[in-house]
Amino acid sequence: MDRELLNRLASKMGLTSTNVIRQAEEYMRLSQVKCSSLSSDTATSKAVICLELAATSMKSPLDKEFVIKLSGLNKKVYQSSLKSMECMLGLQSSVGLRELAVQYGCMDAVKTAAQILERYEFSLPEAQRQDLDLSKPLFTTAALFIACRCLKIRADKKLASSSGAKKSVFERLCSQMLKFGQEICGEAASVKKPIKTSQKRHKTLAEKLQEREEDEVLPTSPKQQREDEAEEVEKQNYEEWKRKILENALRAKAGDS
DSSP states (O other), X not given: OHHHHHHHHHHHHTOOOHHHHXXXXXXXXXXXXXOXXXXXXXXXXXXXXXXXXXXXXXXXXXXXXXXXXXXXXXHHHHHHHHHHXXXXXXXXXXXXXXXXXXXXXXXXXXXXXXXXXXXXXXXXXXXXXXXXXXXXXXXXXXXXHHHHHHHTOOOOGGGGGGGOSOXXXXXXXXXXXXXXXXXHHHHHHHHHHXXXXXXXXXXXXXXHHHHHHXXXXXXXXXXXXXXXXXHHHHHHHHHHHHXXXXXXXXXXXXXXX
């Protein structure tokens, strides 16, 4: 039944390669096991999606508008189902945090997102960690989404939908990562403030000490030195004049007596 349906749809889609149809058959078989949750899809829409995935993997050209029309789904539902099946079958290529951030305009959240992924990984049992691939779009998208939320960075609204997973799955993962994002941002805030204040006070104290030392060792300028010497000579002349006046007064008094 699946093979007959695939052959009929492949012919309408202009796909004549035996390898493409054979690959689509394999995807159909896997989808029956891994994609049973895609209840909105019909047998026809699933077959069309599997054919598109097979054609894409082998770089065979397709008329995208006709493919969507053939599936019997509207464009939005088709794209969502395509991404979900792609994710569930493990076909979606891994996209790094940086590439994802560039695409959705939130580069400032990359570092925090990486830390969230790291803490999330170590929060899991070791056995679960061994089979986990955190480079998958579901994890990188969720980590970046939570990082943006905690840092109050506005990102493209389409970021959340790029995970390729069902909304409930994505939201559940985000709720698990949220506590790590809050911890990381809280730690960064508590460390940043004391360091900033401490550096400011230290700098002020250092400047005051330096100014005081400079005042103490600052050499006298030649002009100031000359003025000081002139003042000293004037003071000595005054003292000498004063002494002579007193001596003359005493002599005059002695002559009168």
